[in-house]
Amino acid sequence: APRVTIPQLHRLKTEGRRIVMTTAYDAVTARIADPVVDMILVGDSVGNVCLGFENTLPVSMAMMSHHLEAVMRTNPRALIVADMPFLSFHLGAEDTVRNAGEFIRRGAAAVKLEGGASRIDMVRALVDCEIPVMGHLGLTPQSVNRMGGFKVQGREAEQATAILDDAIALQEAGCFSIVLEGIPADLAARVTDTLDIPTIGIGAGPTCSGQVLVLHDILGLLEGHRAKFVRTYVEGYSVLQGALGRWAGDVRAGAFPGEAETYRLPEAARDAVAS
């Protein structure tokens, strides 16, 4: 099937059809997600979801490239967005372009980076180099230390206005789309209404041009606390652990492997191993 393109995403918004995005970090998750969604994000959430970190701050370009390569080997038809990790787009335009270029060379169609006004020069530099950029505003996880935790953003009037202004600035700088994370639905609706480019919401209410959720959240693969904005469609952790437990029980009972899972010598060769 042909690849999803950025003009196609813009057409979806124009036609009032919602855009669907999830994450994938490896070949297994990419193959699960690819037939279902329009866009796959190789997110820096790989840090907390798969690599055991507390947050996304320890994630490096090398880690992201490793996961992006695994996703690209599946030859996905969805549009692939690679997430720029912490400090890969902060040190200057040249460094930012070189880092984003690493992702484009590996097959990503676009990159995503967190932040508004302070990141505009970097967005312009990337767009100038023909690298499509997705913005990311609101609850930006790389700002966890400044925010003092993962908290809804834009609840006060001044902050809400700043997010709207940032969204307009990102669109003017050339972003093809913007993720709105962890903001009141009314604010996300206003941003979506104001912009021409599609907004992709996560914890930003129903009135965005599309929605993104982390695949492991949708599939219930993670233990422990779940954010209010997550809807889990299968209790993956307990379903899969239950299946694994049945296998372990069979092994312990001597019921695995059975005849169906076992190789046998042909009759003519049996004498060779007969005791």
Ligand code: KIV
């Ligand atoms: O890294 C990620 O998974 C993300 C999405 C939740 C937007 O940035």
Ligand code: NA
């Ligand atoms: Na991210």
